[in-house]
Amino acid sequence: MLKEISRKNAVHIMLVYTGGCNGCDIEVVNAVMSPFYDLEQYKVMLTWNPREADILAVTGPVTRKMEPALKEIYAAIPEPKLVAAIGTCAIIGGPYANLGGDLGSSDQIVGGVNKVIPVDAYIPGCPPRPEDILQAVASVIPILAGKR
Amino acid sequence: MADTDRKDRAEVEVPMGMVHSALLEPFRIRLFVDDEVVVDAEITYDTAHRGIERIMEGMPIQKGLILTERICGICSHIHIWNGTRMVERGLGIDVPQRAHHIRVIGNELERLHSHLLYLGHAFEILGHETFSMRCFMVREPVQNILFVLSGNRVHYTIPVLGGIRPRADISHEKRQTMFSMIDKLETDLREFAARVLNDPFIVSRIKEIGYLSKEDAVKYGALGPNMRASGIDFDWRYKLPEYRDHFDFEVIVRDGGTVLDRVACRVFECLESIKIIRQALETLPDEDPTNVDFELGAMGYSTSYNEAARGEIYDSCALDEVGRIRSYINRTPSMSSLSAMEVSCIGDHLTDASITIASCDPCLTCTNRMTVVDEKKGTNYVMEPEDVLRLARRV
Amino acid sequence: MMDWIDFAITTVCIPIVAFVVSTWLPGIMRKIQARIQLRIGPPVLTPGFWAFFKFLYKERIRPVSPMPRLYHSLPVIGIFLMFFIILLTTPAWETVLTLGTLVAIAGLMKVEEMLYLFMGNLSKSILSVRMPYPDQVKGAVMKGKVRRFFEQVAVVRTFKLISIGSFPLYIGLFVPAVMYGSIGIMAVASAQGFDPATFVLRDLFSLDPLIFTVPGAIGAIAYFAGYLVILNEYPFSIMHTKADVVEGPTLEYAAWARAGYYLMREVTIFVMSSVFVTLYFGIPPMIGWALIPHIILVMLLPVGAAIVSAFTPVLTFKQVYPLSLGFSALGVIGLIVAML
Numbered sequence: 001m002l003k004e005i006s007r008k009n010a011v012h013i014m015l016v017y018t019g020g021c022n023g024c025d026i027e028v029v030n031a032v033m034s035p036f037y038d039l040e041q042y043k044v045m046l047t048w049n050p051r052e053a054d055i056l057a058v059t060g061p062v063t064r065k066m067e068p069a070l071k072e073i074y075a076a077i078p079e080p081k082l083v084a085a086i087g088t089c090a091i092i093g094g095p096y097a098n099l100g101g102d103l104g105s106s107d108q109i110v111g112g113v114n115k116v117i118p119v120d121a122y123i124p125g126c127p128p129r130p131e132d133i134l135q136a137v138a139s140v141i142p143i144l145a146g147k148r
Numbered sequence: 149m150a151d152t153d154r155k156d157r158a159e160v161e162v163p164m165g166m167v168h169s170a171l172l173e174p175f176r177i178r179l180f181v182d183d184e185v186v187v188d189a190e191i192t193y194d195t196a197h198r199g200i201e202r203i204m205e206g207m208p209i210q211k212g213l214i215l216t217e218r219i220c221g222i223c224s225h226i227h228i229w230n231g232t233r234m235v236e237r238g239l240g241i242d243v244p245q246r247a248h249h250i251r252v253i254g255n256e257l258e259r260l261h262s263h264l265l266y267l268g269h270a271f272e273i274l275g276h277e278t279f280s281m282r283c284f285m286v287r288e289p290v291q292n293i294l295f296v297l298s299g300n301r302v303h304y305t306i307p308v309l310g311g312i313r314p315r316a317d318i319s320h321e322k323r324q325t326m327f328s329m330i331d332k333l334e335t336d337l338r339e340f341a342a343r344v345l346n347d348p349f350i351v352s353r354i355k356e357i358g359y360l361s362k363e364d365a366v367k368y369g370a371l372g373p374n375m376r377a378s379g380i381d382f383d384w385r386y387k388l389p390e391y392r393d394h395f396d397f398e399v400i401v402r403d404g405g406t407v408l409d410r411v412a413c414r415v416f417e418c419l420e421s422i423k424i425i426r427q428a429l430e431t432l433p434d435e436d437p438t439n440v441d442f443e444l445g446a447m448g449y450s451t452s453y454n455e456a457a458r459g460e461i462y463d464s465c466a467l468d469e470v471g472r473i474r475s476y477i478n479r480t481p482s483m484s485s486l487s488a489m490e491v492s493c494i495g496d497h498l499t500d501a502s503i504t505i506a507s508c509d510p511c512l513t514c515t516n517r518m519t520v521v522d523e524k525k526g527t528n529y530v531m532e533p534e535d536v537l538r539l540a541r542r543v
Numbered sequence: 544m545m546d547w548i549d550f551a552i553t554t555v556c557i558p559i560v561a562f563v564v565s566t567w568l569p570g571i572m573r574k575i576q577a578r579i580q581l582r583i584g585p586p587v588l589t590p591g592f593w594a595f596f597k598f599l600y601k602e603r604i605r606p607v608s609p610m611p612r613l614y615h616s617l618p619v620i621g622i623f624l625m626f627f628i629i630l631l632t633t634p635a636w637e638t639v640l641t642l643g644t645l646v647a648i649a650g651l652m653k654v655e656e657m658l659y660l661f662m663g664n665l666s667k668s669i670l671s672v673r674m675p676y677p678d679q680v681k682g683a684v685m686k687g688k689v690r691r692f693f694e695q696v697a698v699v700r701t702f703k704l705i706s707i708g709s710f711p712l713y714i715g716l717f718v719p720a721v722m723y724g725s726i727g728i729m730a731v732a733s734a735q736g737f738d739p740a741t742f743v744l745r746d747l748f749s750l751d752p753l754i755f756t757v758p759g760a761i762g763a764i765a766y767f768a769g770y771l772v773i774l775n776e777y778p779f780s781i782m783h784t785k786a787d788v789v790e791g792p793t794l795e796y797a798a799w800a801r802a803g804y805y806l807m808r809e810v811t812i813f814v815m816s817s818v819f820v821t822l823y824f825g826i827p828p829m830i831g832w833a834l835i836p837h838i839i840l841v842m843l844l845p846v847g848a849a850i851v852s853a854f855t856p857v858l859t860f861k862q863v864y865p866l867s868l869g870f871s872a873l874g875v876i877g878l879i880v881a882m883l
């Protein structure tokens with residue numbers, strides 16, 4: 001009882017940029033930091049410490065260099081935790097993993113985030129609008145509250 | 149002399165990154181400190197390497213140009229504009245003046261939003277949340293103007309070979325809306341700039357740190373506002389016919405070379421950008437903005453330089469007979485600016501070092517295309533200019 | 544006998560009051576900052592109260608630390624220290640134990656500051672050295688014998704802050720002692736006209752608070768500066784600034800230990816402010832009518848801290864040293880004026 005209410009009322013979100021084009025990053029920053037969107041009024045607070053986080057927001061395709069780091073950071077978050085993949089790149093790897101000319105698509109990309117860690121919420125768009133990000137984050141909070 | 153002694157004596161290393169509140173983008177900083185004073189620094193950036201130039205090899209040029217936008221989400225317009233401009237130069241395509249004007253508007257709006265993002269981020273690092281928020285408050289209208297102009301907030305995709313996309317054309321109503329939005333933006337921006345540059349705490353934090361002398365700026369190749377804040381008067385906008393012949397603006401040059409100068413330089417550049425946008429909107433020629441009368445075909449090695457928000461950007465490529473990309477090369481300013489920051493943060497306090505590094509406005513996603521990873525040997529190195537030339541000559 | 548019953552009730556109730564009130568404080572501070580930043584901000588209970596319970600219900604993990612148990616027990620020690628400080632300032636404890644002196648409080652506060660030293664040395668978070676990245680490869684700069692975690696950088700800073708930064712606080716603590724010629728807390732309070740046995744709300748206006756005298760006002764300013772330092776609020780948050788060390792010594796706390804850390808911080812905000820009210824307004828915390836004005840006045844310092852911190856960036860030691868020396872000098876002036 002207290003568990004669900006407290007989880008609904010205080011959520012910490014951590015951002016990890018795994019090497020996208022920055023487009024998603026600035027929209028996430030916009031959603032989090034700009035007074036226009038202000039994620040905090042939905043009881044979601046920004047943190048940079050995986051030990052404090054509940055939701056891990058990942059933007060950008062996972063590059064080979066970032067793969068171990070992303071795994072470690074995911075492991076450092078205590079349960080219950082959710083992962084939100086923001087942007088086409090984080091969902092399927094975006095143009096880097098799917099387009100290609102003579103030499104094929106990029107081999108520096110592992111792919112979407114779900115190839116590395118389990119993902120709970122997908123937020124499509126290139127980049128998604130801040131409103132979409134807010135809505136998505138607000139709609140995953142009940143899942144978080146329902147976890148064991 | 150004493151300085152080099154100190155450099156060698158550094159015993160403590162403080163690594164930062166790749167996930168860090170001050171860096172945001174994934175890169176790795178290793179600071180070597182004596183007590184808490186930085187005596188040596190190493191910045192490694194290869195984590196965001198996605199190999200975009202390699203993907204583009206053999207793509208149709210129109211498709212490839214859209215992909216250039218995905219190099220960077222902050223300076224997306226300049227990438228596609230410079231790419232388009234390069235091909236237009238190579239194939240001798242005529243571009244209507246109206247299209248040029250709209251491209252310039254796009255670029256200046258992008259400079260505005262990029263500089264404001266930079267300021268917001270800098271205040272966040274300084275720990276001044278209020279100013280950071282205010283900055284985003286000023287920035288949001290810029291994104292709205294871009295939205296009005298092109299229909300998208302981040303990847304606007306305005307230029308196309310021979311002109312601009314029809315959706316980004318500026319109709320009469322659009323022009324009125326943009327005028328009124330820009331007026332509002334200018335008052336907000338002036339107010340904010342006055343407050344920032346007069347805030348005693350902020351100024352005491354950023355003055356006299358991160359000093360980059362004129363010689364070092366030349367030696368390490370700092371670009372854009374970083375270079376101009378160190379007293380070098382150079383701006384590609386002076387040289388481009390799109391700007392030179394039509395607009396009246398100033399290039400901000402400051403002599404200090406410190407973080408304060410870099411910040412102030414960008415603040416004043418924002419005001420100049422507004423000036424340019426207004427002139428462009430006023431003198432917008434009335435004609436068809438797109439010229440479709442050209443043939444794609446084989447193109448030799450063509451180049452183009454331009455002034456992005458962060459400094460000089462360079463694109464080059466060749467096309468084969470059916471208009472497919474051969475050997476696309478794109479060089480962005482952050483790379484050399486970052487290496488200049490490697491020297492300029494020496495002698496600062498640890499906390500100041502991170503604002504110094506951020507003060508060159510690093511854009512890692514642009515920069516990271518240049519790292520070559522040799523997977524078999526497990527090493528990596530950053531390309532030198534000779535390597536780039538060697539690659540370019542391979543065509 | 545009455546004294547002992549009173550003592551027992553106070554010992555149980557005051558910490559509960561402190562807990563309840565202190566969980567509101569971070570939310571109030573955050574809300575004020577958010578309003579200054581022209582946004583709505585989180586609901587008042589979110590940052591303190593609900594976050595505390597949320598962390599209690601998270602999975603218990605083993606921190607990466609050479610001594611996990613000691614590391615986890617430090618916030619608990621901190622909470623008890625703080626409860627001990629506030630109990631020392633109550634009249635009930637004074638009559639039974641007569642321990643409530645300014646020296647005891649200053650000593651306990653020092654211990655509280657020292658806790659951060661231990662925390663920092665015991666924590667090895669993922670964000671710096673342990674990040675999986677090939678730092679030491681061929682071609683990289685190869686020097687430096689020690690690779691330092693953020694926490695250890697923060698320890699160096701804590702040490703500097705302990706030695707210099709919190710000086711104004713201690714001077715602010717002793718201005719009342721000099722003024723009234725006693726280091727006993729009850730003596731200070733009763734010198735300002737407070738009588739625990741007969742106090743009713745009407746007496747509030749017949750008090751003669753120290754803060755309205757010249758040395759008191761100067762001392763209060765010094766105390767406020769020291770308060771910001773000891774809370775690591777902006778502008779003195781160099782120990783856990785986002786610019787480099789992210790969160791400093793507390794990086795590895797997760798789940799219930801983080802809840803403990805949150806509570807420790809909240810209680811510190813409350814208790815330090817409560818001591819201020821006791822010394823400068825002459826209203827100690829006690830079970831009785833005096834508790835109401837006490838708690839209202841306790842809000843003063845956190846609100847002030849929130850406003851100051853919304854308008855300042857984090858200062859480096861280049862600015863912290865002169866500032867804290869300046870505030871100490873101000874405090875010393877207060878001491879001299881009090882002596883005259």
Ligand code: SF4
Binds near residue numbers: 090
């Ligand atoms: S989804 Fe689009 S905007 Fe986001 S990182 Fe990928 S390319 Fe950039």
